[in-house]
Amino acid sequence: xxxxxxxxxxxxxxxxxxxxxxxxxxxxxxxxxxxxxxxxxxxxxxxxxxxxxxxxxxxxxxxxxxxxxxxxxxxxxxxxxxxxxxxxxxxxxxxxxxxxxxxxxxxxxxxxxxxxxxxxxxxxxxxxxxxxxxxxxxxxxxxxxxxxxxxxxxxxxxxxxxxxxxxxxxxxxxxxxxxxxxxxxxxxxxxxxxxxxxxxxxxxxxxxxxxxxxxxxxxxxxxxxxxxxxxxxxxxxxxxxxxxxxxxxxxxxxxxxxxxxxxxxxxxxxxxxxxxxxxxxxxxxxxxxxxxxxxxxxxxxxxxxxxxxxxxxxxxxxxxxxxxxxxxxxxxxxxxxxxxxxxxxxxxxxxxxxxxxxxxxxxxxxxxxxxxxxxxxxxxxxxxxxxxxxxxxxxxxxxxxxxxxxxxxxxxxxxxxxxxxxxxxxxxxxxxxxxxxxxxxxxxxxxxxxxxxxxx
Numbered sequence: 001x002x003x004x005x006x007x008x009x010x011x012x013x014x015x016x017x018x019x020x021x022x023x024x025x026x027x028x029x030x031x032x033x034x035x036x037x038x039x040x041x042x043x044x045x046x047x048x049x050x051x052x053x054x055x056x057x058x059x060x061x062x063x064x065x066x067x068x069x070x071x072x073x074x075x076x077x078x079x080x081x082x083x084x085x086x087x088x089x090x091x092x093x094x095x096x097x098x099x100x101x102x103x104x105x106x107x108x109x110x111x112x113x114x115x116x117x118x119x120x121x122x123x124x125x126x127x128x129x130x131x132x133x134x135x136x137x138x139x140x141x142x143x144x145x146x147x148x149x150x151x152x153x154x155x156x157x158x159x160x161x162x163x164x165x166x167x168x169x170x171x172x173x174x175x176x177x178x179x180x181x182x183x184x185x186x187x188x189x190x191x192x193x194x195x196x197x198x199x200x201x202x203x204x205x206x207x208x209x210x211x212x213x214x215x216x217x218x219x220x221x222x223x224x225x226x227x228x229x230x231x232x233x234x235x236x237x238x239x240x241x242x243x244x245x246x247x248x249x250x251x252x253x254x255x256x257x258x259x260x261x262x263x264x265x266x267x268x269x270x271x272x273x274x275x276x277x278x279x280x281x282x283x284x285x286x287x288x289x290x291x292x293x294x295x296x297x298x299x300x301x302x303x304x305x306x307x308x309x310x311x312x313x314x315x316x317x318x319x320x321x322x323x324x325x326x327x328x329x330x331x332x333x334x335x336x337x338x339x340x341x342x343x344x345x346x347x348x349x350x351x352x353x354x355x356x357x358x359x360x361x362x363x364x365x366x367x368x369x370x371x372x373x374x375x376x377x378x379x380x381x382x383x384x385x386x387x388x389x390x391x392x393x394x395x396x397x398x399x400x401x402x403x404x405x406x407x408x409x410x411x412x413x414x415x416x417x418x419x420x421x422x423x424x425x426x427x428x429x430x431x432x433x434x435x436x437x438x439x440x441x442x443x444x445x446x447x448x449x450x451x452x453x454x455x456x
Contacts, residue, residue, distance in 0.1 A: 026086065029086035029087050033070060037105035037106045037107045038106050039104065040062075042061060045101075046099055049232060053074075061083055071086075073093075079093075083101060106409065108354065108357065182215075182216050189215075193215050197310075197367075200288070215366070223356070227359075230358050234336060245315040245317070246315070248311070248362075252309075253297055253299075258364070261309065268352075271283070271284055279349050280321045280351075283359060284347050286348070287345060306367055307364055307366050312359075313350060316358075317335050317336050318348070319339075320338070320339060320341060321338040328351060328417075337350050337354070
């Protein structure tokens, strides 16, 4: 298992499985339909890959979705299909064949079928044989999920698989990491991750007494499917020359943020921990050969342990962003992420709108390192930024915009950034820009953000 190179792509293949227990597929589909924003990209599963719905059908289906229609008819490629948003299937009107249907909404959220409803199938099934075939389908489905849960570098381990027995799961849930399984020190993946971390932390380890206390394997689930789908979408968008550009990288943050990212997903970026060294406001991750950079963003928990996460990251096409930049999204549609240096990056930056679909936690490394140095702006230093000096308050707009982006959707962010650029160039007066903020963002959000920046 080699963590030093790029990650091999994995194609997520949905499968057909019988539903036994739990919420009905219809109820789940209705809940997903209700909570989704307007689709900006629709895809169906065909020929072993997700394919975009193209042409005028996209606009037609989007309008139907906004009107609350759960099923809509549209023509694609000379054929007529029914698009069932609740069941997440596309049905060929002429042949009754079905294919899995998914979409990405205007907030960047992914909506794709759970393991049910993948491959094309006829509506006319042999009902008499369905019970006999159900068990075999579930067995094959479990095998496929086991393959998809691997990291794309041929990982296989009893401890590292999400299908760990219930006693192991209960044991894991008694620890800090609810969705991770602790690896034994004799496990080969424990040794690989330990070697990667300790060997690259050698300068710090020698001087500071570094010691690993545990390595956990994060159980994979729906987040993995979203990650693989994003990889396919990036590869399709950027072509053979760009592709998804998947990497391994380290994520460091205070213990509570690491636990939240592993358990539920990323709730906020860690760029503020770097202070003026941050390359925009995004999730900063360091390449495999630089774990010490992310380690210095950690903060020990109540037991004196710090935690760092080895992740897979989809970079797509990155752009260079200088330190101290207030940027919080790609500067244009030509880019997907950011780095500090295109030739020899020390930081990978994933923007907040993509952090839960393009970053996949794999292993949590818990360690002790007395007197571990911290980046300027992290931990106690970061708290001082809440009450800036009078000189620092002369232009609070970059910090204000960084915080505002957490409360507003992506289309508004782009308008906001363009208007702010006009203000910086002197094309708009300060009072005009403030009036724009109040009308575009709202006084309530501005008040909340202003209080946070002042440390209230």
